[in-house]
Amino acid sequence: MKIPLRDTVAVAAAALAPFAAALVLLPLRTSVTHTNLALLLVVVVVAVSAFGNRFAGALAALSAAAWFDFFHTEPYQSFHIEDRADVETAVLLLVVGLIVSQLAARGRTMKRVAVTDATHLERLHGTTRLARSSTSSDDVVQRVRQELVEVLELRACRFEYGSLLGRPPRLDPDATVQVDGWIWDLERQGWPEGEIELRAVVHGRYQGRFLLTPEPGTVPPSLEARLVAADLAAQAAAALDDEVVNVGPRS
Template identity: 40%
Template sequence: MLTAAFAGPLVVCAALIPFRDGFANANAALLLVLVIVAVAAAGLRSAGIVAALSSAVWFDLLLAPPYYRLTIDRRDDLEMTVLLLLIGAVVTQIAIWGRRQQARASRQKGYLDGVLTTSGAVASGSSTAELIDQVGAQLIVVLRIDGCRFVPGEFRCRGPLLNHDGSVTRGSHELKVERDGLPTNAEIELPVQHAGRTRGRFLLTAATRVTRPDLEQRLVAVALADQVGAALSTPAEQQQPSG
């Protein structure tokens, strides 16, 4: 992509050399903008910057008098060169933002599919063991952690806690997950609850690397754990609202 970012403007400018005396430089600049947009659409910041710099340099050397020198005599050509650099920077940032939004939408769809799949498994009467395994696998993907295991019962291990509101606490101290990441020196407890009762907990391991799941991802993890809590409750308890 970097090669295309550098060579694309050169090819366009070289192709216009035979017509530069009768071809307005403003139109040439528009063609170079199209090249920059095409490269920036890949969402790679370095490629967009290279395309903008390459466009400005080759426009100056090949299309703006005096030719084959990095000098510009005409004010209009100087303005177009500066605009090429500015447009390249702006378009690249817009393309990167668009890619991030697309990735976020894709992740959200994946999270929703995971919750719906789990809900379907609960409704279809899948065994709790299968459901726990399925949710455990989804938790690893959603939180980008190394692994997790389920421990039944109400006993707490007193480790870091992923709360129902998506916050992560260690004792009375709330951890800044999006800044510092999940704790790597202890298992993180994710309670499995229904109707105000704790049915067990998933113990999450994030030991080999720092992972920073955002609040949305942590709330999806809580929702997945609640599905297990509902499956572990008695029929009478399932009629009660979860606490």
């Protein structure tokens, strides 16, 4: 399973940014107190945490404490500390860096969740508005197909009318994935191979199915994203059902 590029960059920054900052601060180590130097390194930890994740933040805190010890405490260029005050400063740098990194990562996560929730809500509202205003269920199906590609980060998605054929893996309305009658561990195993069906059902009536093709090796979408996908499929099913009631069965 691929690691997101942003996380890879964040981990690299967590290891290298405190080292670079400690080097840049070298000319100040005799004119600025060790406490202030440590605070400047905490700023670097916060920046890495805000960009990356909790692991990157924790790694940045450890890196900052280590390079503060190596470059800014006597004996220099050594991980040994002689002065007790410097020991306390290094420990506080590590502890404060860890705490601040987790808070920064949590804040970033909460912001991302809020933005994602708003995006999901707009997807559902936009599809609902189209379903109410459009005279063609095909327009709704195409809109849902496009939304599924985005919300589930798919390579492709197509809609199939008519009866069920075969037994491909299935994304159910409760966001679980079924493979041969068993619940697939999506978080640990990733998407199953091949197309995955998402049935368009309303009031117990089957209207068709979306066949999803995930990008190979990608991280599976969140539970919330999968639930939104199920709701979108239900909206397409409702539009198709209304057309059957008002016009007659699709030939």
